Amino acid sequence: MDTLVSLRNISKTYHLGKTTVPALQHVSLDVGASELVALSGPSGSGKSTLLNTCGLIDTPDEGEYTLGGESMLSRTSKELTMVRRNKIGFVFQSFNLVPVMTAYENIEYPLLLTGLHDAERKKRVDEIMNQVGLEQYQQQLPDQLSGGQRQRVAMARALVKQPMLVIADEPTANLDTQTATHIIDLMKDLSRRYGTTFLIATHDQRMTERCDQKIILVDGKINTHDMNMTRDNALDKGGNG
């Protein structure tokens, strides 16, 4: 299996006045292509910081990060924006849909950025909306949708451009148990279908169980590192260095 995300010795420290908070301390991690990785750990352990680093919206103080074999550090912010535009999708805890856009338009947005032509764009949006079971809700605005539906829109939005990597920071935290289970199944399903790697920060036990790789962070360090081996081709490529 190819390594998609490779972190080496990543550290990040926040300074709050005179106190320093080490959010990540020498974290090393490998994630294979089309893997589903669960990131858990107590609050403040650095899950979000790690995801933001992998998603290229935050930069570490030190360490090496390669995505798809290319080094991601020492790039200009415009270059990083372009990598995110083409290769990375995001799913947020509170969905973060654009309220003036319909479900369809929210999902279409990333494709408008990549400049895909009209026919192909429509095909892709229709397809992914079917995948997440929202074909009935194309013209609905976000506030006309339930939480679960909104998160499905958000997932469709993250996946419509067929990214290598999807970053999901507590995607089920704002959903009830049943809806959360649906979303988890959907993620796993989509990951298989599109060969997309998912990095998911979660407190949800069921989510963790369904993932290929389980990483526990404590105080900015990787503590336990588990392989669920739910997939035949999943090999032990991860490790904490």
Next chain:
Amino acid sequence: MKWLLFAFKNVLRNRRRSLITIIITAIGSSAILIGGGFALFTYDGLKQGATRASGHLVVAHNEYFSGEEDSAMQYGLSNWKDIKQRMEQNEHVKWVIPRIQLSGLISNGEKTAIYMAEGVDPEGESRAREFLIHKGEWLSSISAENEDAQILLGKDLAKSMKADIGSSLTLLSTTADGALNGIDVKVRGIFSTGVPEMDKRLLYVDIPTAQALLDSEKISTLHAYLNDTDDTEIVSDKFHAQFPNNTLKNWEELAFYYVGVVNLYNRLFGVLGLIIVIIVFFSVTNTMSMVVRERTREIGTLAAMGTLPREILRNFVLEALVIGIIGSVLGMAIAGGFIVFLENAGIMMPPPPGRNVGYPLLVYFSGQLFVLTTIVLIGISVLSALLAARKGIRQPIVDALAHV
């Protein structure tokens, strides 16, 4: 197009706030358009008045406007018939009219008063100027040989002389040689200029009478009336070359009142316009700052998804553009409606100081003013959006996403 539609939807997101901003822009725009249109109307009225009074170009003796005469008509034009003929040959010139300025004493036999007179060509003047004749008639060109010369009296001067149509009066003046001269005249009409000070002193006589009184063949000034005011400069250049030994003045140099009012109004409306532009600027900036602050998390989300800062900026600029355009168009509609209303309402303005005749209140429609105002206001809106949104897109994505 898609982005403009989203911008429009975003404007509708907080309707009340957008509406207030749009209304402020609209009021600002209509205030500029109405104020500016009123100024243009005023300028045009004064300009017409000024060009009608003096003609577009005045030719005189080299010293006429600058020197002090030792005796009457010292700085008059003696070869005026020749000059007049050459002026009339210019294709832009409609008429050339001679005038004589003189003063002296007027008497009814019992009472004497000072007068200021203009010796005029009755036929030419009646074409060029409008006289408000209260009583009687305008001077006639063909004065009978054996009859007394005729004059037109200002209404207050007539009152002071206890004169009416047909009354006989005597004009006294000093001739070009310095001798005292008198001439009997008959009142043919009584007029009003609208300026009380003038009505107390002014009278009109025909040129032969004035020349006889002054015992001179000269006239004071030649007044060229053009077909089109815009040609003043071309004709002026031509006359300068043709009459190097004479002084040439254009109507603007003689229209002190016009120039004064134009300067005053330009300053007044300029400051007013600036204040309005500043108010609109702050209003839109305020709105856009609130919009940007409220949408911090949305900005973070769009940026995370790979939207470039300038693309985010574009969305806010489009939003301000929508507000600016709606506001300006509304302002134009208000101003346009007001202009049409005034045209039909026939509201009279009170007489300006020193005058006793009012004039209808109108506001001019100027396409140039409309276009310029709209461009400035929309530009201001866009600038406000740029300034407000710049702050929003500068913060780190992670911070923006964490914003509640």
